[in-house]
Amino acid sequence: MIDKSAIRIRPYTEADRDQVLETLFLGFTTVGDRIFQKTVRHRTTALSILAKSLTYTLVLELLLVTLSAVNNSTTRTGKGAGGVLEDFRTLQEALMEPTTIQGMVGQFLKPSFILLGAGITVLVTLATVYSIYSSNQKDTQIYFQGCLEEDLGDIVAYYQKDVSPVEKQDKDKTGNRSATTPKKNRSQFWVACLESHPxxxxGCISLDDVAAHAESLLSKHIKQGSPASTFEQPSEFDAELRRLSVHPNYRRLGVAKLLMQTLKDSAKKQGFKRVILSTTIHQSEALVGYIRFGFERERLVKFTEFFTLWYGQLKLNATAKEIEEQKDNQALYLKEVGLLN
Known part of the structure; x- marks a missing residue:
């Protein structure tokens, strides 16, 4: 058993890269699995899947019975099956014959068709659930790949260089800085370790100085299909909490709380007035931790039936009254996202 007092928080180094990426990837995968579990277990979602499956089943059964009825009709008229499928008038006559309709009903009620319908329903349901799972896993992979192309591509450059990497590109060929004033990068990246095994x-966490990375955020904003005119320039008093993840083997030891406290203390020391974050409501354990740590909900944004983002903020200079109000609203925030009955 690991003693909580033996846990230490230190700055990230290049030697930590593989372990950090593994921890983050395991965190993303776990969240992805939970989204899938929540999806298939949610009452309205389960009913939706079943309703679609039954609809597809009825359509397939109707098609089979119709073809059977048409075939019976053509047998009486002496036409071949191929000729009937090409003759829509014959198909219409076959469907309008009372005896044929009765035959269709009789065929539909036959045990063989009932078993066929049940089989089709099961297959369609499994196919629907598998498609949701596959889509979820694919989205997780795409998201993680996007992270590798952003800040995780070079953690040291993004979080630990004194000047934003984007601003460094503003030097001209002679090495002199351009007219653009370089922005000091106050971002940081920490890892949790054991004192005896540094x-x-x-686990890990990062503080993103969003003002220093405004150009990167604008580029991302445009890549996502939004016009540059709708981009809001980040405030120099805002920092973003990112990349909080604890390895599954070391959870429930208070690691996340220590990481968040380190981030909060550093943000205040560097002059930030607010820490912002965005997370999905499916990251239930993390969301509970954020809310109980003092984050309050700014807004909820629902993108799809299965994907809702929770935007929160932590006021670093909150008054005693504001802190009490946040504590009073914690139950409300948790209830809004279904984490409290």
Whole structure:
């Protein structure tokens, strides 16, 4: 059993990269699995899947019975099956014959068709659930790949260089800085480790100086299909909490709380007035931790039936009254996202 007092928080180093990426990837995968579990277990979603499956089943059964009825009709008229499918008038006559309709009903009620319908329903349901799971896993992979192309591509450059990497590109060929004033990068990236094993990464967290990375955020905004005119320039008093993840083997030891406290203390020391974050409501454990740590909900944004983002903020200079109000609203925030009955 790991003693909580033996856990230490230190700055990230290049030697931590593989462990950090593994921890983050496991965190993303776990969230993805939970989204799938929540999806298939949610009452309205389960009913939706079943309703679609039954609809597809009835359509397939109707098609089979119709073809059977048409075939019976053509047998009496002496036409071949191929000729009937090409003759829509014959198909219409076959469907309008009372005896044929009765035959269709009789065929539909036959045990063989009932078993066929049940089989089709099961297959369609399994196919629907599998498609949701596959889509979820694919989205997780795409998201993680996007992270590798952003800040996780070079953690040291993005979070630990004194000047934003984007601003460094503003130097001209002679090495002199351009007219653009370089923005000091106050971002940081920490890892949790054991005092006795400082090389072992238990978890990680980052503080993103969004003002220093405004150009990167604008580029991302445009890549997502939004016009540059709708981009809101980040405030120099805002920092964003990102990349909080604890390795599954070291959870429930208070690692996340220590990481968040480190981030909060550093943000205040560097002059930030607010820490913002965005997370999905499916990251239930993390969301509970954020809310109980003092984050309050700014807004909820629902993108799809299965994907809702929770935007929160932590006021670093909150008054005693504001802190009490946030504590009073914690139950409300949790209830809004279904984490409290």
């Amino acid at each position: 090389q072992l990464v238990l």
